[in-house]
Amino acid sequence: xxxxxxxxxxxxxxxxxxxxxxxxxxxxxxxxxxxxxxxxxxxxxxxxxxxxxxxxxxxxxxxxxxxxxxxxxxxxxxxxxxxxxxxxxxxxxxxxxxxxxxxxxxxxxxxxxxxxxxxxxxxxxxxxxxxx
Numbered sequence: 786x787x788x789x790x791x792x793x794x795x796x797x798x799x800x801x802x803x804x805x806x807x808x809x810x811x812x813x814x815x816x817x818x819x820x821x822x823x824x825x826x827x828x829x830x831x832x833x834x835x836x837x838x839x840x841x842x843x844x845x846x847x848x849x850x851x852x853x854x855x856x857x858x859x860x861x862x863x864x865x866x867x868x869x870x871x872x873x874x875x876x877x878x879x880x881x882x883x884x885x886x887x888x889x890x891x892x893x894x895x896x897x898x899x900x901x902x903x904x905x906x907x908x909x910x911x912x913x914x915x916x917x
Contacts, residue, residue: 789824789859790916791894793903794835794886797827801839801851807904814902825902827858828893834886867892874911883907 799811818825827835832855840848863871871888891911894901900916901908908915 788822789826789899790818790902791826791828791890791897791899792831792858793890793901793905793908794831794838795904796902797831797835797855798838798842799904801847802843810904818902825858826897826899827855827860828890829860829862830886830889832860861893861897863889863893867896878910881907881910883911887911 795807796811796814799805799807800815802808805811835855836848836852839851867889868885870892871885874888874891875883875885887905887907888911890901890903891908891913893899894908894913900914902916
């Protein structure tokens with residue numbers, strides 16, 4: 786997985802929604818990831834988060850189509866220890882509004898030594914390498 790990035794929900798959602806303020810950026814970056822032959826890794830928790838965003842904002846048909854499209858990504862299941870470490874990370878950053886989704890992704894990225902493809906500054910706060 787050396788040449789991989791762990792995707793956050795923000796860019797995954799932005800690629801799908803042409804009205805999202807980050808849509809063009811996300812599409813360009815998706816093309817760049819493809820050109821660089823980088824593997825996109827998606828945690829199951831991020832898959833669930835992104836699917837829910839698409840479902841409630843763009844509708845069932847778009848959400849279902851997205852699930853078919855995302856099948857090419859490498860999906861990874863966080864371990865119970867990842868969730869424990871994420872909870873500890875949240876306790877340590879109690880002054881920050883960081884979601885459990887993001888804390889789990891940060892923990893996975895650290896364990897797997899992956900950069901995170903995200904637009905969320907909280908990954909910088911959590912001191913996780915961000916793919917830019």
